[in-house]
Amino acid sequence: MNIPLSNGKLLPIEMHKIKIVQKTSLPPASQRLRAIEQAGYNTFLLRTRDVFLDMLTDSGTNAMSDAQLSAMMVADDAYAGSESYYRLADAVSDVLGFEYTLPVHQGRAAEHLLAKTFVKPGSIVLMNYHFTTSKAHVELAGGAVLEIFGDEAMNTHSADPFKGNLDIQKFRDAIAKYGADKIAYVRMEATTNLIGGQPFSLANLREVKAVAAAHGIPLVYDASLISENAWFIRQREPGYADRSIRDIMREMMSLVDIVYLSGRKSTAVRGGLIATNNKSYYDRILVWLPVYEGFATYGGMSTKEVEAMAVGMREMTDETVAGASADLIQYFVDRMVEAGIPAVTPAGGLAGHVDAKRFLPHIPQSQYPAGALAAAIYIASGVRSMERGTISTDRDANGNDVLADLELARLALPRRTYTLSHVEYTVDRLKWLYQRRDLVQGLTFVDEPPVLRFFFGRLTPINNWGAQLAAAFEADFGPRY
Ligand code: F0G
Secondary structure, three states: OEEEOOOOOEEEOOOOOOOOOOOOOOOOHHHHHHHHHHOOOOHHHOOHHHOOEEOOOOOOOOOOOHHHHHHHOOOOOOOOOOHHHHHHHHHHHHHHOOOEEEEEOOHHHHHHHHHHHHOOOOOEEEEOOOOHHHHHHHHHOOOEEEEOEOHHHHOOEOOOOOOOOEOHHHHHHHHHHHOHHHEEEEEEEOOEHHHOOEOOOHHHHHHHHHHHHHOOOOEEEEOOOHHHHHHHHHHHOOOOOOOOHHHHHHHHHOOOOEEEEEOOOOOOOOOEEEEEOOHHHHHHHHOOHHHHOOOOOOOOOOHHHHHHHHHHHHHOOOHHHHOHHHHHHHHHHHHHHHOOOOEOEOOOOOEEEEEHHHHOOOOOHHHOHHHHHHHHHHHHHOEEOEEEOOOOOOOOOOOOOOOOOOOEEEEEOOOOOOOHHHHHHHHHHHHHHHHOHHHOOOEEEEEOOOOOHHHHOEEEEHHHHHHHHHHHHHHHHOOOO
């Protein structure tokens, strides 16, 4: 939450106190260099003992509340009919307004079941933007993804408050071109992850619903970051400033046919779910639930996580929770912009993002500037970020690289986990790196998996630039940091 200071500035203040901590340590630059070399310049392959601040993701890394932890102690361990499930289903009904809840082990499992149920060979799924796993499951089921975002979505230096909006004219054009029968569903991702956590507006969702309903196309909502999207609607959309987060969520959900989420983000647990009011959709998805996930009342989650999710579902409607990460990210982005670092604007949900094309303009996309930037940030700071660019986009059927729309290094701020001094430290090291950016060069693959290659791929730095960067850092800060 932001609190106004006497100098007129806003301070993102923590509306919680810290009761349990995990010790962290700052490995010096020489150790960081060794670690990133062993990790094949892929931050996914670092061990956390070598990481100071883990900004890889906000997935499954958020601080849980005391109420969530205590709920875990009363979990009802039953294979079938667990009371924990009914507490989760009640929370989904109260908060989101859906009668049928299918638990799954995490968000991509929901995507798998939806694709299995609705996507046939030749189907098209329309999206405001894809997420890596959402696209993979549609394609594995024989379908194709068509993204229909607006012109401003790919502008990383923008003032557009809703870059996650779906382009309604392109939606109509796609229906005219392919026919509504071929469109399995239209998927709206709350705060579109891969383009910088950018929200869509309620006005846009209403229009999407009107067009989808007119053509009998189901509207699927990826709610992994629903509380952040609701938070931005309240801050940015005219007419919503005085509405509660809960109210805004309910209004969004009233337009949706199927909602699914990774519970690892907004609800701060390790799990996921699908929910709907459509009994026929529920019945069709339910067929696959025990085959791939688990029985209908646990769906591959531990009952402890089911309990914690029920609590997290209610807590994410609290504005001090919904805005906990968003306001700190806004501060982070403002500080980066002040320091001249090319951060993605406006600030979004889940992370501060740095535009690698602008940070490292001398590296061609074929040499993976965002991957190089993520590795360089780690060498310069011990902060682990994630590449969201061409490495995160798999090759096409002919084996050619598909150059990503954006090349971003994503520095996630898990909810209630890091503090203002962590953000200040990160901005300072990014500033140092920006001054030394000429030292950073590109990467080439040495080991490249065929699907979702960003997870396990190994790369090598062109001209051994990592060692030069670590040496420059040590010359400026000494061997201890
Ligand atoms: N949808 C969105 C919008 C996501 O951000 C994610 C995961 C998923 C679906 C898949 O959920 O991980 O629980 O299986 N995002 C993580 C991230 C991995 O780091 O942004 P999952």
